Amino acid sequence: MSYKVAIVGATGEVGRAFLKVLEERNFPISELYLFASERSEGKTLTFKGESLKVQQLPSNPPAVDIALFSAGNSVSKEFAPLFVREGAIVIDNSSAFRLSPDVPLVVPEVNPDDVKEHMGIIANPNCSTIQMVVALWPIYKKVGIKAIVVSTYQSVSGAGSEAIEELKRQTGELLQNREITKSVFPRRIAMNVFPQVDSFDENLYTREELKMLFETRKIFHDPNIRVSATCVRVPVFYGHSEAINIHLGDNLSPNDAKELLSKAPSVIVADALDYPTPIDVAGKDEVFVGRIRRDMVFDPGLSMWVVADNIRKGAATNAVQIAELLHSLALV
Amino acid sequence: MSYKVAIVGATGEVGRAFLKVLEERNFPISELYLFASERSEGKTLTFKGESLKVQQLPSNPPAVDIALFSAGNSVSKEFAPLFVREGAIVIDNSSAFRLSPDVPLVVPEVNPDDVKEHMGIIANPNCSTIQMVVALWPIYKKVGIKAIVVSTYQSVSGAGSEAIEELKRQTGELLQNREITKSVFPRRIAMNVFPQVDSFDENLYTREELKMLFETRKIFHDPNIRVSATCVRVPVFYGHSEAINIHLGDNLSPNDAKELLSKAPSVIVADALDYPTPIDVAGKDEVFVGRIRRDMVFDPGLSMWVVADNIRKGAATNAVQIAELLHSLALV
Numbered sequence: 001m002s003y004k005v006a007i008v009g010a011t012g013e014v015g016r017a018f019l020k021v022l023e024e025r026n027f028p029i030s031e032l033y034l035f036a037s038e039r040s041e042g043k044t045l046t047f048k049g050e051s052l053k054v055q056q057l058p059s060n061p062p063a064v065d066i067a068l069f070s071a072g073n074s075v076s077k078e079f080a081p082l083f084v085r086e087g088a089i090v091i092d093n094s095s096a097f098r099l100s101p102d103v104p105l106v107v108p109e110v111n112p113d114d115v116k117e118h119m120g121i122i123a124n125p126n127c128s129t130i131q132m133v134v135a136l137w138p139i140y141k142k143v144g145i146k147a148i149v150v151s152t153y154q155s156v157s158g159a160g161s162e163a164i165e166e167l168k169r170q171t172g173e174l175l176q177n178r179e180i181t182k183s184v185f186p187r188r189i190a191m192n193v194f195p196q197v198d199s200f201d202e203n204l205y206t207r208e209e210l211k212m213l214f215e216t217r218k219i220f221h222d223p224n225i226r227v228s229a230t231c232v233r234v235p236v237f238y239g240h241s242e243a244i245n246i247h248l249g250d251n252l253s254p255n256d257a258k259e260l261l262s263k264a265p266s267v268i269v270a271d272a273l274d275y276p277t278p279i280d281v282a283g284k285d286e287v288f289v290g291r292i293r294r295d296m297v298f299d300p301g302l303s304m305w306v307v308a309d310n311i312r313k314g315a316a317t318n319a320v321q322i323a324e325l326l327h328s329l330a331l332v
Numbered sequence: 333m334s335y336k337v338a339i340v341g342a343t344g345e346v347g348r349a350f351l352k353v354l355e356e357r358n359f360p361i362s363e364l365y366l367f368a369s370e371r372s373e374g375k376t377l378t379f380k381g382e383s384l385k386v387q388q389l390p391s392n393p394p395a396v397d398i399a400l401f402s403a404g405n406s407v408s409k410e411f412a413p414l415f416v417r418e419g420a421i422v423i424d425n426s427s428a429f430r431l432s433p434d435v436p437l438v439v440p441e442v443n444p445d446d447v448k449e450h451m452g453i454i455a456n457p458n459c460s461t462i463q464m465v466v467a468l469w470p471i472y473k474k475v476g477i478k479a480i481v482v483s484t485y486q487s488v489s490g491a492g493s494e495a496i497e498e499l500k501r502q503t504g505e506l507l508q509n510r511e512i513t514k515s516v517f518p519r520r521i522a523m524n525v526f527p528q529v530d531s532f533d534e535n536l537y538t539r540e541e542l543k544m545l546f547e548t549r550k551i552f553h554d555p556n557i558r559v560s561a562t563c564v565r566v567p568v569f570y571g572h573s574e575a576i577n578i579h580l581g582d583n584l585s586p587n588d589a590k591e592l593l594s595k596a597p598s599v600i601v602a603d604a605l606d607y608p609t610p611i612d613v614a615g616k617d618e619v620f621v622g623r624i625r626r627d628m629v630f631d632p633g634l635s636m637w638v639v640a641d642n643i644r645k646g647a648a649t650n651a652v653q654i655a656e657l658l659h660s661l662a663l664v
Contacts, residue, residue: 147629151483151575153525153564167523172507175500187609191499191568193485194609195575195623195637204586204604204625213628228628228635230575232485235567236523243483243527243562247629254536272536277519277526291527293536296545296560297479297579303560305527 002028003332004064005323006088008079009071010034010054011043013161014093017316018068019047021285025320028327033062036071064088065332066323070315084120089332091122091319095207098123098215105218108321109265110137115325122322125219126211127314128152128197128231128240133219134287134313135306136246138264139257140220144249147226147298150212153234153241154197155278156189158310163189167235189235197231206231239278240310247298254292257302261289266313276307284309285317334360335664336396337655338420340411341403342366342386343375345493346425349648350400351379353617357652360659365394368403396420397664398655402647416452421664423454423651427539430455430547437550440653441597442469447657454654457551458543459646460484460529460563460572465551466619466645467638468578470596471589472552476581479558479630482544485566485573486529487610488521490642495521499567521567529563538563571610572642579630586624589634593621598645608639616641617649 005022009015015036022029034045035057043054057071057079067083069076070093080090080097097103104114105123110133115122125133128150136145156163163184170190173180180188187194197208209229216227234241252260262269268286270276275290287308295301308314326332337354341347347368354361366377367389375386389403389411399415401408402425412422412429429435436446437455442465447454457465460482468477488495495516502522505512512520519526529540541561548559566573584592594601600618602608607622619640627633640646658664 149481149577149629151562153485153566168507171503175504175507188611192609192611193566193568193573195573195607200605204623205628226629228577228630228633230483230577230623230635230637232573232575234485234525236525241525241527241564243564245481245560245562273532275527277524279520279524291536291562296537297481297558298560301560303562305562 001327002030003066004031005029006033006035006061006064006067006083008035008057008067008069008075010045011036011040012070013157013311014070014315016045017311018070018319019045021312021316021320023048025324027320027323033064061086066091066326068319068323069093080121089118089120089122089326091124091322093124093315093319095126095211097121098125099218105215106322107133107219107318108325109134111219111221112325115322115329115331124315124319124322125215126208127158127310128154128208128242129212129215129219130314130318131240131287131306131308132212132242132244133216134266135261135289135304138260138267139246139248139252139302142260143252145225145246146249147247148216149228149245151230151243152232153236154231155236155239155310156233157238158197158240159184164237167237171235185233189233191235193232193234195230195232197233236278238282238309238311239307240314241278242306244306245295245298245303246301248300248302251300252302254294254302258292275305278307281307281309283312285312287313333659334362335398336363337361338365338367338393338396338399338415340367340389340399340401340407342377343368343372344402345489345496345643346402346647348377349643350402350651351377353644353648353652355380357656359652359655365396393418398423398658400651400655401425412453421450421452421454421658423456423654425456425647425651427458427543429453430457431550437547438654439465439551439650440657441466443551443553444657447654447661447663456647456651456654457547458540459490459642460486460540460574461544461547461551462646462650463572463619463638463640464544464574464576465548466598467593467621467636468576470592470599471578471580471584471634474592475584477557477578478581479579480548481560481577483562483575484564485568486563487568487571487642488565489570490529490572491516496569499569503567517565521565523567525564525566527562527564529565568610570614570641570643571639572646573610574638576638577627577630577635578633580632580634583632584634586626586634590624607637610639613639613641615644617644619645
């Protein structure tokens with residue numbers, strides 16, 4: 001069995017990672033369509049040594065089995081239903097459908113069975129949420145988690161290729177004492193940090209912070225879990241880091257948590273006084289956990305440091321894992 | 333009344349800030365001694381337009397009224413008692429004496445009366461602690477605070493001039509695709525972050541994180557307040573940022589907290605959807621607070637974002653304020 005696959009948003013950071021991950025994991029593909037905006041038409045991308053042309057996204061999409069979307073909310077809203085109408089299952093990396101009751105929001109290590117409920121669209125969660133729930137789910141299953149306080153250290157790649165360029169350009173300008181120009185981010189990112197990822201909601205939280213709350217509740221099937229997030233952009237190219245403090249439902253020692261996580265799928269636990277950093281995990285598919293220790297506020301509680309490549313496990317890899325899940329369950 | 337003042341560690345980041353802040357605030361000085369290690373002997377530093385020679389720290393220090401120390405724990409341990417013996421009050425920026433029961437640990441906006449109990453040495457708190465307690469004290473006084481969860485985004489200047497050089501050098505190496513060299517920090521800091529400030533304690537917390545716990549307890553005179561900190565180094569030159577979540581003793585709305593803080597000494601509150609960033613506060617003496625909002629975990633609780641210049645309010649300015657306090661209370 002092999003599939004007709006379309007990538008929508010193929011030239012973006014996540015789009016190109018889709019290609020790489022599909023190739024690395026040898027996902028069974030019979031035909032591959034690459035779509036992007038008009039601007040990118042005619043560009044070529046390489047898949048398994050073959051050059052493929054990027055086409056402008058047509059209003060009459062071809063019939064494919066699986067469409068991987070990462071082209072922003074408005075493209076997903078408009079085009080995902082058209083692909084579904086033609087018979088595709090859409091795995092959507094935007095936030096457009098994540099909280100829709102009839103759209104499963106899936107992290108394969110956590111809630112794989114939810115894919116079965118799909119009605120054409122399956123949503124890929126937010127990058128910061130994915131790495132957090134992969135690291136916390138084994139603990140949640142074992143002793144329960146009542147509350148999560150999380151502060152993020154998010155790389156610029158989450159905001160796309162232009163944001164990567166902005167960090168590079170501003171850093172050069174800074175080192176050369178030139179005027180620092182700004183076009184993507186609301187504040188200077190070179191040698192700076194700022195607590196705003198995505199736009200603000202009325203309650204003074206950013207949408208990114210609210211995603212971490214509402215998506216975690218949906219993925220864990222737990223409408224009562226509390227999540228208080230502060231999402232911060234840092235001058236790092238790839239890899240999001242998170243300082244996480246959790247209030248446990250029952251006792252779990254740092255050592256037991258470490259042992260539990262070291263057996264968990266897609267989790268790699270660092271040695272006692274070691275810890276992962278973004279540059280260590282860039283390009284990798286696992287979620288890296290370090291500094292597991294007893295929390296000083298929550299009792300029982302734990303603190304930990306969680307790092308993952310936001311473009312890989314935080315986006316492309318998770319989406320391809322969902323496709324693999326559909327394949328293995330014969331749902332596609 | 334004017335004073336004989338000595339600066340120990342005059343050529344370091346904080347030492348040079350001592351000079352600047354003493355000059356800016358026009359602290360009454362009759363004589364100024366600049367001491368540093370042998371390496372710096374013969375260097376000159378400018379104070380009020382005058383060139384002053386840096387001398388090697390002598391084992392027989394001169395009799396001064398006030399000695400401002402910022403030369404590390406071992407220098408403080410050895411030399412602070414010698415200066416005290418000669419009649420000085422030592423204001424010490426190292427962590428050597430901070431938790432000693434007979435040494436006041438003072439943030440003038442919080443516990444000014446504690447200076448009265450000094451026996452020759454007054455300790456200046458840790459930079460991350462100072463900015464946190466300045467921002468939280470008005471709230472603590474009003475409704476009480478039971479617990480604090482804090483994650484920091486700490487600039488490299490907290491680790492001294494060589495750390496600033498390391499960030500500059502590594503960033504240049506990175507942009508030019510050269511090999512990245514490392515000498516000060518345990519991990520690469522250019523375009524990276526890592527959760528280690530200071531060394532590790534047996535309980536898997538870093539000393540910086542434990543300082544935030546134990547120093548806050550001492551400054552607030554509250555042995556029961558809980559503080560769970562994760563201290564992280566980020567590629568920023570000056571200015572520490574903190575994501576803070578607090579569990580309140582009683583209700584306080586975000587608006588009331590904002591109003592309270594906007595009237596508090598040394599605190600500047602940002603407008604609703606605005607927020608301070610490290611590059612905005614570098615060189616300033618105040619503590620900047622933004623993103624005050626209802627916490628999603630603690631009830632009643634608040635979340636906020638607190639930024640200050642770690643070399644100024646986090647070190648030199650706070651020490652000079654302590655000297656001013658001694659002056660105004662006629663304790664020197």
